[in-house]
Amino acid sequence: MRFISTFFLSGLLATGSATADSETARAEPQLKRISYNSTADNKARDFYLYLPREYETDSERSWPVIVFLHGNGERGNGKDELDYVLIHGPVYEAWIQKNDLPFIIISPQLHMFDMDKRGISYIDNRTRSQIPQRLEDGTPPRDPYFATPQAMTGMPEHKDMSNVPPMLPEGWDKVETDLLNIISTVQTNYRTDKNRLYLTGMSYGGFGAWWLASKHPELFAAIAPVVGWGHPSYIAPIAKHQIPIWQFAGGRDQTVPAQYFYPALNRLEQLGHPNVRFTIHEDMGHDAWRRVYRSEDFYRWLLDQSR
Template sequence: MRNIIVGTLLMVANLAVASESKPQLLRQDYISTTTELKRQYFVYLPDGYKEGDEKKWPLMLFLHGNGERGNGLSELGHVLKHGPLYEAWIQKRNLPFIIVAPQLPMFDFDKRGIGYIDNRTNDSIPKRLANGTPPRPEHFISKEKMNGVSQADMTNVPPLFPLGWEQVEHDVMTILAGVKSTFNVDQKKVYLTGLSYGGVGTWYLASKYPKEFAAIAPVVGWGHPSLMAPIAKHQLPIWQFAGGRDSAVQLQYFYQGVNELERLGHKIRFTIHADMEHDTWTRVYSGQDLYQWLLTYEKSVLGAS
């Protein structure tokens, strides 16, 4: 559990930026205030990025799902399995963002009999090929019929999933601050997105730091109504995604949060992929619409917290 340490996160001296203009995937060292251990996170630098260049780049902070937890060192590569980092590095798409991707500690989830964690090996980490790209995984298969659902009663539903991104809140925000100060970041174009556990984490960080981001995109992770007031107050642009056949994070739990935002006077964009299972993220991140939508928003640097 979190061991709160006064002061900022110790950033280790691995923040040197290479001067090449080809896409780069860097591993950056830090000491976690949660675990008090050395860990690493990914920083992806897009095609055309150069040290010392006057060009500033949009930044995307990505929070992965439950199955990609790890020790932040030998297991960090699991973060490459899904999301914008998979698209940019493994599928070699030219996404015009600096992408920051930390890894959530295991917190003993590997001792709970969860098949998709227990049965994984580092051989399952996707590899960037010298030539071409690997085939994309098949979509999840569902036997459920497409069907609309009523909203769930959230009265007794906890606002967060167990041992999620809130546990490393200070680590993540200090990593973000370090990247913003070290790399050529457009301070007005800082975005947040995440899938599943990371989608819930996206809502949580947006609620705690609504001035930090120009826009957010939680994917197959619902936002609890108790988190919505700060987001509505700051009119943070949001595009929420859900899967109509999602058996892991069910559609019925998405409605109360977005309806609470509307009650508070904040309109958001909410897309339900009625035909998709929990891996709705594969369609969302493999498309172009989300990235184009994010880039239409800027924040006030003076108002950033």
């Protein structure tokens, strides 16, 4: 994936300027830690902010923004544990794998909220050795996909969602004010295109993306939840604002089965929503996010959407 050839180089060719070519050669992406005070616990925390190649040299450009909400295993204190959010998602692709994504990317960290006291193995047993490092030359090898021994079988829709909780416990809804403040801070202090604010998240973050879009549908140009379904109770505001949606699931996902994704998506269409996509990676399990976030089609689709 080399977005620079498609999105950046076309602009350089239009100028035909040797000076512009020289400046672009020096342009490098940046990964910043931005401090804030959390309203959830009144403690200082940081979030990651990725600035794309050419952000500093192209001072006239306003950039589209991706807000990424990570999964349950990447929680932390927003300080020395913040690096866990680099393990997956768009910042991993842009910063670690050095794919030239033409976005500003916001990557906050969800508080632990005592999840480390519940005997969750992938939280209790995680180590800093799992955090990928950006190499001076080249890129690190990608981790293999999770083993998925289950057979590929289509699943019928789960019909009755009335007894299914709309949100996972201790989720992104507990930091709503933080998320809004972070988005506002970035839009105020950096050159962003407010009509191209995109929201995505994986697993816990996928649930969080549905929830945040339903609460603040006027903010987002598109949402792309990955292996996290939306609840039908969230749908009316999203349908009213007709936010373009691309939902992803894993066909072999035993953690968040595909049958739970259909009720909300079907409800959107019943309410007249014209722009609903649903992709099931039938051969993959819960880690379908690995394929989604490395896909060039994913980022092209986002760029096609504007509020």
